[in-house]
Amino acid sequence: MPYHSLFAYITAALSLIFAIVAIAQNLRSIARWSFGMTMVVMAIEGLAATFSVDANSISSSVGWQRWKLGSISFLPFLWLLFGLTYARGNAKFFLRKWSLLLIVILIIPIASSFIFRGDLLLLSMDSSEDQVLQLQLGWVGKLNHLSILIGAIATLMSLERTYRASVGTTRWKVKFMLLGFGVFLVVRIYTSSQSMLYGSLDYRLDILNSIGLGLGALLILRSLFRKGNFELEIYPSQAVLQNSFTILIAGLYLFSVGVLAKIVKYIGGDVAFPLKALGLLIALILLGLLLQSDQFRLRTRQFVSRHFNRPMYDYRDTWRRFSEELSVQIEPREISNSLAKLISKTFEILSVSVWLFDHSDRLELMASTVSSKAEADRLSFGNDSMTKMREDFVNSADHVNLDSKSSGWAKELAKENPKQFPEKGGSRIAIPISSKDSLEGVIVLRDRVSGIPFSTQEYDILSSVSSHAAACLQNASLSQKVLESKELEAFQTMATFFVHDLKNAASTINLMVKNLPKHWDNEEFRQDALRGISKTGQRIDNIIGKLSSIQNSLSLSLAEYELNPVIKKHIAKCAIPDNIQLELKLYEPSPKTKLDEQLIGNVIENLIMNSIQAIDKKGNIEVETSENERELTISITDNGNGMTEEFLNESLFKPFKTTKRTGLGIGMFQSKMIVEAHEGIITVESELGKGTTFCIKLPVDEGDN
Numbered sequence: 001m002p003y004h005s006l007f008a009y010i011t012a013a014l015s016l017i018f019a020i021v022a023i024a025q026n027l028r029s030i031a032r033w034s035f036g037m038t039m040v041v042m043a044i045e046g047l048a049a050t051f052s053v054d055a056n057s058i059s060s061s062v063g064w065q066r067w068k069l070g071s072i073s074f075l076p077f078l079w080l081l082f083g084l085t086y087a088r089g090n091a092k093f094f095l096r097k098w099s100l101l102l103i104v105i106l107i108i109p110i111a112s113s114f115i116f117r118g119d120l121l122l123l124s125m126d127s128s129e130d131q132v133l134q135l136q137l138g139w140v141g142k143l144n145h146l147s148i149l150i151g152a153i154a155t156l157m158s159l160e161r162t163y164r165a166s167v168g169t170t171r172w173k174v175k176f177m178l179l180g181f182g183v184f185l186v187v188r189i190y191t192s193s194q195s196m197l198y199g200s201l202d203y204r205l206d207i208l209n210s211i212g213l214g215l216g217a218l219l220i221l222r223s224l225f226r227k228g229n230f231e232l233e234i235y236p237s238q239a240v241l242q243n244s245f246t247i248l249i250a251g252l253y254l255f256s257v258g259v260l261a262k263i264v265k266y267i268g269g270d271v272a273f274p275l276k277a278l279g280l281l282i283a284l285i286l287l288g289l290l291l292q293s294d295q296f297r298l299r300t301r302q303f304v305s306r307h308f309n310r311p312m313y314d315y316r317d318t319w320r321r322f323s324e325e326l327s328v329q330i331e332p333r334e335i336s337n338s339l340a341k342l343i344s345k346t347f348e349i350l351s352v353s354v355w356l357f358d359h360s361d362r363l364e365l366m367a368s369t370v371s372s373k374a375e376a377d378r379l380s381f382g383n384d385s386m387t388k389m390r391e392d393f394v395n396s397a398d399h400v401n402l403d404s405k406s407s408g409w410a411k412e413l414a415k416e417n418p419k420q421f422p423e424k425g426g427s428r429i430a431i432p433i434s435s436k437d438s439l440e441g442v443i444v445l446r447d448r449v450s451g452i453p454f455s456t457q458e459y460d461i462l463s464s465v466s467s468h469a470a471a472c473l474q475n476a477s478l479s480q481k482v483l484e485s486k487e488l489e490a491f492q493t494m495a496t497f498f499v500h501d502l503k504n505a506a507s508t509i510n511l512m513v514k515n516l517p518k519h520w521d522n523e524e525f526r527q528d529a530l531r532g533i534s535k536t537g538q539r540i541d542n543i544i545g546k547l548s549s550i551q552n553s554l555s556l557s558l559a560e561y562e563l564n565p566v567i568k569k570h571i572a573k574c575a576i577p578d579n580i581q582l583e584l585k586l587y588e589p590s591p592k593t594k595l596d597e598q599l600i601g602n603v604i605e606n607l608i609m610n611s612i613q614a615i616d617k618k619g620n621i622e623v624e625t626s627e628n629e630r631e632l633t634i635s636i637t638d639n640g641n642g643m644t645e646e647f648l649n650e651s652l653f654k655p656f657k658t659t660k661r662t663g664l665g666i667g668m669f670q671s672k673m674i675v676e677a678h679e680g681i682i683t684v685e686s687e688l689g690k691g692t693t694f695c696i697k698l699p700v701d702e703g704d705n
Contacts, residue, residue, distance in 0.1 A: 005050050018039050030081065042213055052065045052203075068206075072144055073113040073144050076148060094236075109144050120138050121136070122138045123136075136199055136201075142196055152186075180219030329472065329476070340352040348448060349446070398431070399454075428445065430443070433466045433469050438474070509532075559597065583621070587624075593699070595678055596674075606671050614691075621637070622635075630699065637694075648684060652668055
């Protein structure tokens with residue numbers, strides 16, 4: 001058996017085993033299914049290519065090649081589906097965002113391959129004297145290789161996004177899976193670009209695909225032993241092409257190969273051109289990996305700092321990044337999570353954990369780069385050791401080496417918490433999160449890239465950012481207390497009004513019930529009692545309805561109405577006392593617009609009743625309407641008591657604020673909600689002792705103009 005056939009069989013077998021292992025561990029995981037099906041399809045492709053080379057007849061060889069080209073039509077969709085879902089907490093967002101491309105690379109290549117199967121390959125004779133039969137790619141075959149290029153580049157971009165979003169141990173868990181899958185894709189970019197460039201089949205490219213599959217499988221094998229790498233929840237940036245090495249390298253490669261191919265064709269051909277193109281691709285990939293290497297970046301900064309007298313870190317840039325990221329967070333866990341990620345990325349540290357003191361004065365794990373979700377862990381710690389730790393950090397220490405400290409609280413901390421502090425910890429450093437005399441928590445650093453010790457400059461930066469984090473945590477705590485205080489104040493205010501009205505209603509009912517046995521035979525009393533109970537029940541229903549309106553959003557039932565009849569109908573529901581004269585100045589012809597008649601009617605009734613209650617003796621209420629091209633206006637004016645400027649500016653449209661002895665102070669709040677739901681505005685002018693004018697402006701329905 002030829003060596004290339006044996007190698008193809010081995011890699012196909014490995015691929016099928018990987019597929020079974022990945023899918024069997026979680027049958028509901030999209031990432032596992034897409035990975036498993038990718039391995040199955042690539043195994044089928046490799047076997048079909050091998051059978052084609054080993055075939056005894058041209059027709060058999062052509063048949064297997066068609067099966068190979070047909071099978072690769074599934075790969076771009078499976079690749080991209082894996083890239084968008086692997087280890088992602090926000091996979092649904094990216095699936096929606098990339099849904100169009102997913103549909104295109106699923107339907108077009110597959111449909112073309114099976115509908116126009118005869119156009120996958122074309123048979124032709126070369127122009128030499130030997131007249132050798134050659135297999136050329138048809139337009140469907142070229143389309144499949146084009147979709148391979150598009151799918152490979154898009155998937156590499158997605159995997160790169162996942163890699164960049166991962167930090168610390170999370171990156172360590174996904175690294176070899178991403179590298180292994182990346183090997184598949186990079187090899188395919190080369191082989192598919194060569195196939196499109198020459199337009200013919202070359203069994204050497206199939207061998208290279210098998211080699212790429214084997215190398216990728218070896219890298220993925222190492223990743224499969226890292227438990228939970230599929231179930232991680234990484235949240236990549238949603239930016240489209242921000243600083244993408246994939247686009248840079250793929251663009252440079254395809255452009256360079258295209259230019260070189262033209263030059264080679266012009267000068268008469270170059271037998272070694274495919275190898276040169278492969279060498280160029282490998283060089284560009286190595287350059288990209290080098291630039292992405294944590295060790296390379298850290299060593300480069302150290303070299304420049306040591307030999308060119310330059311600081312390793314730009315203090316202004318570092319401080320700006322930490323300040324911008326931490327200042328926008330409002331929850332302790334969010335602040336801790338941002339702090340851990342920033343420290344890990346800035347100082348190339350694999351394991352960063354943030355511990356904050358809880359209400360019982362125990363250290364609780366709030367964020368960790370070891371996993372995407374901080375576990376609900378708490379550190380066991382003696383009271384004496386806790387006190388000693390606080391004294392060390394608050395009084396003097398800006399950091400403590402937990403491994404070199406031979407006695408005291410650090411030794412007890414490691415001994416009592418072996419899960420968080422195993423014996424082989426990798427130079428664990430504790431940084432206090434403190435501000436003035438307050439210790440909020442501790443940052444524990446572990447497993448720095450290459451085990452490089454921290455410099456004095458780095459300790460200074462860590463001390464500064466931890467102090468800033470302490471200030472952010474204190475501000476978040478104060479903000480939470482202020483919010484809770486305001487919520488309590490609002491509840492107490494609501495409860496005061498609610499209890500007052502219910503108490504009056506209960507007193508009315510109790511009085512009637514108490515007198516019923518004495519006057520039961522008096523029919524007039526019974527009728528009066530029933531009316532009183534009914535009225536009290538309606539009052540309670542009204543209170544509950546108004547309170548419910550605060551938390552429920554308005555649902556409008558719009559229809560076209562003439563405004564004047566609506567106003568007259570709802571004014572008629574208001575009992576106008578004899579001491580008040582009501583005057584209507586309604587614009588004619590009656591304006592028309594779309595509105596919710598019941599809700600707008602409620603506003604008019606509420607404003608009329610407010611005007612009535614604002615007039616102590618004799619007074620006037622004037623209702624006026626007007627219209628222009630853009631809006632309808634309803635004005636309600638009274639010469640009652642009026643309101644103070646302070647009440648107008650600070651309390652009028654807020655719930656539970658009222659100048660009346662009875663009522664919940666909800667009417668104006670609800671009226672404003674109704675008018676604004678109609679895309680209108682309500683304004684008020686008032687002067688104490690002289691009266692008030694409310695003005696409602698509603699937009700004119702453009703369809704009527």
